Amino acid sequence: MKRIARLVCVVVMLSMVFSLFSGCAKKEEPAGKPTGEGSTAKVTASQTTAASEATEAPKQVELKCYLDSIAKKTVFKPAVEKFEKDFPNIKVTLEETGDYEKKIAVLVAAGEQVDVMTVGNPIVRTKWAQSKTILPIDDLAVKYGFDFNKEYGKQAAELQVDGKYYSVACYSANWFLVYNKAMFDAAGLPYPSADKAMTWTEYVETAKKLTKGEGADKKYGAFHMTWTSYWYTQGNSILGGGDKFYTPDGKASNIEDPAWKKSIKTAYDMQFADKSVMPYTDVKIQKLVGPSFNTGKFGMFYTGSWILDIVTPDKRDFKIGIAPLPIPDEKSPDYTYTFGSYGAMSLTRSTKYQDEAFKMMVEVSRNVSAMAENIIPAIGNSDTKARISKLLAKKFESDGITEDEFRKVVFEAGNWILEKFTGPAAVEYENAAREEVEKYFTDMQDLDTTIKNIKNRGDDVIQKAFKTN
The missing domain is CATH 3.40.190.10 (Periplasmic binding protein-like II)
Structure with a gap:
């Protein structure tokens, strides 16, 4: 009897074990399988996920x-x-x-x-x-x-x-030249061309011819703000961009390149020799900025395309025109460029x-x-350029600036170069250069000392940047 009882227990235990495994096997079937009796459909786990994602609302x-x-x-x-x-x-x-x-x-x-x-x-x-x-x-x-x-x-x-x-x-x-047609008319000078850029020499000479009068009534041939752009643009155009403030390896200042010295001297001479540009100190004290061109006291102003929202016809009593930026004297006559x-x-x-x-x-x-x-x-793209050129031509219709001129000057300059100091410690380097050039413009030091100081200070901040990084 004991032997029969043990046999019965074993049979019962085996039955329970088989039943347990059978239950587990059912649980391991693919998620999403229909439980309806007689169904033969199968849905994979990936399909279930895809279906869930398809119905789930995007995260807010x-x-x-x-x-x-x-x-x-x-x-x-x-x-x-x-x-x-x-x-x-x-x-x-x-x-x-x-x-x-x-x-x-x-x-x-x-x-x-x-x-x-x-x-x-x-x-x-x-x-x-x-x-x-x-x-x-x-x-x-x-x-x-x-x-x-x-x-x-x-x-x-x-x-x-x-x-x-x-x-x-x-x-x-993008940068280009804006000019005062009334001042060109008064001086008997032809308007700058939208097709052919003037050289830097022509820009300087034209500014002298446009300059008239003395004191508070004086009209200047060109308007230079206190931005660093107004003493480095000529050098930038010669060398090909703001990365040229650095040596080719980017580890030192390249301010000793003759192009930068020439550019700074041109800006100085226009203020103090030709007197065709308002002195830096006066511009700074009077806090003259872009809208100052609307006073009619300046003949030419090279600046960024943001100016088009500032010099609209309703804000001035003279007509304007646009032309490409001045180019280096040694460049081909058909060369144009912009930066920005x-x-x-x-x-x-x-x-x-x-x-x-x-x-x-x-x-x-x-x-x-x-x-x-x-x-x-x-x-x-070309459609966008055409659309905006057309809108600008309508907006400046009273000035006689055509859709074709806007397209050529604003959108189709042949070359594009980096505008600003572009390299290690650019902020510190530009600040050092600004401070030293300001000393030169206010006759606190000569040009050679200015270049030397920019070089030393520039090298210092650049090398510190490399050590930090």
């Missing part, structure tokens, strides 16, 4: 984008509104703040939400990239198939710092939404291109 994200003063004046807001309509799961809050650069740095350092920020020029971009305030976006560009060279051509290099991309460009500030800097957008290190923020930057850039009227978009 709110981005914060901080605008600098120039971005506020563009079509940035409507471009963002269109983006929000196209991508309803992403809301963008546009923020403005005084003392933009300092405030942004503080917010990002504190970990506050700053997903996207506008960056006005390459010097600021370099500073923020080296301080890790903004992030490189090469990987995101690859991930989403965004080709910088295809979108921006050779100008794409301006968006890089140390070989990495840090920004998506939104608008461009992109207004761009960058991701900050405090963002938690890199993918959505990158998507926003790319799409807003494209929206600006499609919607722009008073600015030059960074992405500009």
